Amino acid sequence: xxxxxxxxxxxxxxxxxxxxxxxxxxxxxxxxIHMTRTRDGVMVxxxxxxxxxxxxxxxxxxxxxKRDKDGAIVLQPMLCRGCQTKNCILACPYSAMFETxxxxxxxxxxxxxxxxxxxxxxxxxxxxxxxxxxxxxRDEIPDLETEKSRQACEKVMEHLKxxxx
Amino acid sequence: xxxxxxxxxxxxxxMPIGRSVGIIGAGPSGLAATGYLSCLGYQVEVYDKLPxxxxxxLFGIPGYRxxxxxxxxxxxxxxxxxxxxxxxxxxxxxxxxxxxxxxxHFCREILGFGDMIKKHEAIMICTGSWRxxxxxxxxxxxxxxxxxxxxxxxxxxxxxxxxxxxxxxxxGKRVAVIGAGHSAVDVAxxxxxxxxxQVFHLYRRTMREAPCGVYEIEQLQAMGVQWLDRTTPVxxxxxxxxxxxxxxxxxxxxxxxxxxxxxxxxxxxxxxxTPPFAKELGLENVRKGEVRWLHMTAIENVFVAGDAxxxxxxxxxxxxxxxxxxxxxxxxxxxxxxxxxDAYDYNDLVVNDAGFRS
Numbered sequence: 001x002x003x004x005x006x007x008x009x010x011x012x013x014x015x016x017x018x019x020x021x022x023x024x025x026x027x028x029x030x031x032x033i034h035m036t037r038t039r040d041g042v043m044v045x046x047x048x049x050x051x052x053x054x055x056x057x058x059x060x061x062x063x064x065x066k067r068d069k070d071g072a073i074v075l076q077p078m079l080c081r082g083c084q085t086k087n088c089i090l091a092c093p094y095s096a097m098f099e100t101x102x103x104x105x106x107x108x109x110x111x112x113x114x115x116x117x118x119x120x121x122x123x124x125x126x127x128x129x130x131x132x133x134x135x136x137x138r139d140e141i142p143d144l145e146t147e148k149s150r151q152a153c154e155k156v157m158e159h160l161k162x163x164x165x
Numbered sequence: 166x167x168x169x170x171x172x173x174x175x176x177x178x179x180m181p182i183g184r185s186v187g188i189i190g191a192g193p194s195g196l197a198a199t200g201y202l203s204c205l206g207y208q209v210e211v212y213d214k215l216p217x218x219x220x221x222x223l224f225g226i227p228g229y230r231x232x233x234x235x236x237x238x239x240x241x242x243x244x245x246x247x248x249x250x251x252x253x254x255x256x257x258x259x260x261x262x263x264x265x266x267x268x269x270h271f272c273r274e275i276l277g278f279g280d281m282i283k284k285h286e287a288i289m290i291c292t293g294s295w296r297x298x299x300x301x302x303x304x305x306x307x308x309x310x311x312x313x314x315x316x317x318x319x320x321x322x323x324x325x326x327x328x329x330x331x332x333x334x335x336x337g338k339r340v341a342v343i344g345a346g347h348s349a350v351d352v353a354x355x356x357x358x359x360x361x362x363q364v365f366h367l368y369r370r371t372m373r374e375a376p377c378g379v380y381e382i383e384q385l386q387a388m389g390v391q392w393l394d395r396t397t398p399v400x401x402x403x404x405x406x407x408x409x410x411x412x413x414x415x416x417x418x419x420x421x422x423x424x425x426x427x428x429x430x431x432x433x434x435x436x437x438x439t440p441p442f443a444k445e446l447g448l449e450n451v452r453k454g455e456v457r458w459l460h461m462t463a464i465e466n467v468f469v470a471g472d473a474x475x476x477x478x479x480x481x482x483x484x485x486x487x488x489x490x491x492x493x494x495x496x497x498x499x500x501x502x503x504x505x506x507d508a509y510d511y512n513d514l515v516v517n518d519a520g521f522r523s
Contacts, residue, residue, distance in 0.1 A: 015230050015347070018481030019193075023173070026488045035481075041378010119176045126173035129193075129222055129231045129480060131166065155380070 004071030006050045006138050007111065007122065010145075011152035013132035016043030020124035020133055024109075027123040030100045032109040042155045045133070048073065048096040048109035052138070056108070059091035065108075071138070072111040080104040093160060111135070168238030171200030171247075178246045179206035184498060187212065187285035189257045189441075192220020193480045194471025194487030195291035196243070201491035203247030210285070211249060214256040214272050216325040218243075220293055222480065224268065224321045225314060227351050257281060257441060266295040266439055267318045270329040278441060287466040287494050290446075291487060294436040294472040300343070304401025313348040313433025320355055336360035338428040341410045343367045343398055345375035345382070349433035353390050356431075364389070365425055367396045367412065401430055440473040448474060454516030458497060460490035468494045 018035045025031040034046045050073045057065035057073055064079035065088060082104035089097040089106065098107045112122040120126075125135045134144065145153075172178075184207050188195045191213035199209045217223060218240040222231050243249040254273040281288050297312030299305060311333065322330045340356045342349050345368040356364050364385075371394050372379055386392055395415050399422060402409040410425045440448055447463035450456050452474055460468045470490035471483040500506050 015226070016479075018479045019484050020481070022481035022485035023488075026485055037378060039373075039379070040383075041375075041380040120173070123173050126170035127197075127484065129169055129235065131169075131232065131235055 004050075004067075004138050005111065005135060006071060006141075007047055007109070007125070008134045008136050008141050008144060009045055009047060010132050010134075010149040011042060011044065011156055012146070012148035013130045014043040014045060015130055015132075017129060019127050019129055020045055020047075023123045023127045027112065027115070028107075030098070030102060030107045032098060032107050033096075033124055034098065038155060038159050040155070042152055044156050044159075046095045047133070048092075049094060050109075050111065055091040055093060056088040056097055059087040061085075061087070068110075068113065070111065070116060072113060072116075073108070074110040074113055075104075075106060075108045077104050080106060082106065095160075166232055166234045166238060168242045169235050171196045171239055171243055172204050174201060175204035178248070179204055181208065181248070182206035184208065185210070185285045186494065187281050187288040188291060189213075189281070189288065190220065190291035190293055190471070190473070191215070191218035191240070191251065191253075192291060192293045192471065192483065193222055194293070194473075194483040194490075195220070195289070196239070197484040197487035198289055198291060198470060198491035198494075199243055199249055200247070201488050202495060203243060203249055205495055207495075209247070209249045210252060212252045212255045212257055212276065212281075214254065214268050215322075216253050216271055218251055218253070224318055225348070227317070227354070228321070230351075267297075267314045268295065268322070271322070271325075282464065282466065285466075287468065287498060289487075289490060289494060290440055290462075290467065290469040290473050291471045291483075292438075292440050292473040293483075294438045294477040296437050296439045297432075298435045298437060300398060300432045300434065302398055302400050304403060304407070307401055307403050307407050308405060309403070309407030309429045310401060311429065311431045312436075313344065313352055313431060314436060316352050316431045316433075317348065317355065320359075333359065333429070335429065337362050339363045339365075339426060340429045340431065341365045341367060341398075341425055341427045342431050342433060344433040344435075345370075345377050346433060346435070347377050347381070348435075349431075350377045350381045350385060352431045352433050353385050354388070356429075357388050357390065361429075363391065365391050365393055365427065367398060368392075368394045369397050371395060398430070398432075436477050438473050438476050440469065454514060456515050459493040459515050460486075461493065461497065465497075 020033050021031045021035050024033050037043050054073050062079050064076050065073055068074050100107045121135045125133050186202055186207050186209050188199050188211045191211045202209050219236040223236050254271050256272040256275050258275045297314050316333050319330045323332050335356050340361045342353045353364050353366050397413045399411040399413050410427050410430055413420045413422055462469050468490050470486040
């Protein structure tokens with residue numbers, strides 16, 4: 001799994017300004033990252049981690065969620081039939097699959113696949129005023145963590161139920 | 166630190182196409198629009214009253230929330246790679262008397278709106294929201310009463326050596342902060358850092374309802390701020406300067422009045438938009454979508470975006486508005502350049518477009 005890229009958000013740096021969400025919306029029509037916050041006020045952009053063991057891909061009966069060469073779990077609309085089970089949405093522990101009213105009715109982050117093809121990075125990363133969201137190799141994440149980021153992350157995780165943990 | 170990449174839509178600088186656009190205001194919406202247009206090869210000139218691009222991202226929000234270096238680097242990248250020209254210290258006249266808004270004291274040059282329209286093929290107004298809301302209670306004009314922006318702005322601006330900017334004199338004083346948004350939190354933080362003896366933080370509802378969230382308030386309390394919720398300011402007491410703040414709190418038998426012994430009152434209760442010529446440009450119609458072309462004002466080559474159009478909001482929304490307005494502006498200029506504006510059906514209002522509200 002080394003050499004694979006993913007997104008990493010330091011919740012302690014996020015100010016909830018929604019730039020990621022709106023830049024994503026401008027770039028991809030439907031936003032694939034969504035700002036929310038915990039009851040006590042920690043800002044939580046819901047985002048795809050392109051997991052090592054992706055529950056969404058495992059849950060999809062058509063194999064419509066595949067990993068691409070950079071490590072992104074990409075939804076392939078040609079295989080997705082927009083099924084009503086919404087297994088993928090239900091399976092994601094991070095609430096990072098979104099129901100929409102367009103196309104196959106599901107949207108997910110593909111780390112800006114089209115931008116990557118022409119040598120650019122994910123748009124949200126480029127525009128976050130706080131540099132809270134990073135486009136990194138998965139192995140780099142432990143080095144990016146700080147005491148504050150871990151504390152904020154713990155506060156967020158109180159609200160997320162991770163299966164098998 | 167990596168720049169905030171306003172030219173995120175293009176991998177490399179675009180070929181110049183010989184079109185000139187002026188953008189008024191170098192905040193998030195103005196810079197997003199600048200990045201978009203510069204990626205299309207436009208010559209963009211940005212006008213701002215302040216000494217540096219960034220707007221409230223730089224002068225309103227404290228540096229520990231948004232790193233100054235990241236915004237500076239983003240503006241520098243626009244200049245060097247996008248060929249953008251920044252005219253700082255420059256105000257485009259005028260929505261009200263000068264020195265009416267925070268940041269006006271930086272202006273060295275005032276340009277007329279008419280000159281702008283002639284100089285550029287199109288202009289975009291991204292002037293944001295800079296006028297503070299008032300409490301509308303007795304004693305509000307006393308010395309020692311500030312708005313959130315009046316209090317926070319000089320703390321950032323003083324670093325840019327403006328002659329008329331002074332840090333709020335807080336050391337050893339008692340401060341009451343009104344409001345529970347992030348600006349109010351920033352005011353309380355700053356007051357403590359500037360050596361205030363005591364800080365009271367007032368909010369009209371409960372802690373749970375505070376827009377800044379309980380977490381921020383707990384951090385303030387840990388710093389020694391005294392949190393008073395379900396509290397409304399009634400009047401500010403004093404002869405020629407603040408000597409106290411009368412407040413109303415719910416008691417056992419209805420509201421009870423008490424007086425806080427404070428020297429400074431900061432009302433961080435929000436700002437309102439300050440666009441130039443709001444009436445003449447018909448901005449209310451633009452906001453509602455009752456126009457024929459997205460983000461276009463009553464003057465056809467003048468566009469508007471961000472807080473100036475829709476009132477105080479979040480950075481993300483301002484960025485989105487700037488990007489959409491820039492796209493709309495470029496589409497219009499394209500059609501105009503081909504002399505095909507007549508072919509466009511002007512009958513339908515923008516508000517009826519599927520994309521308007523999304």
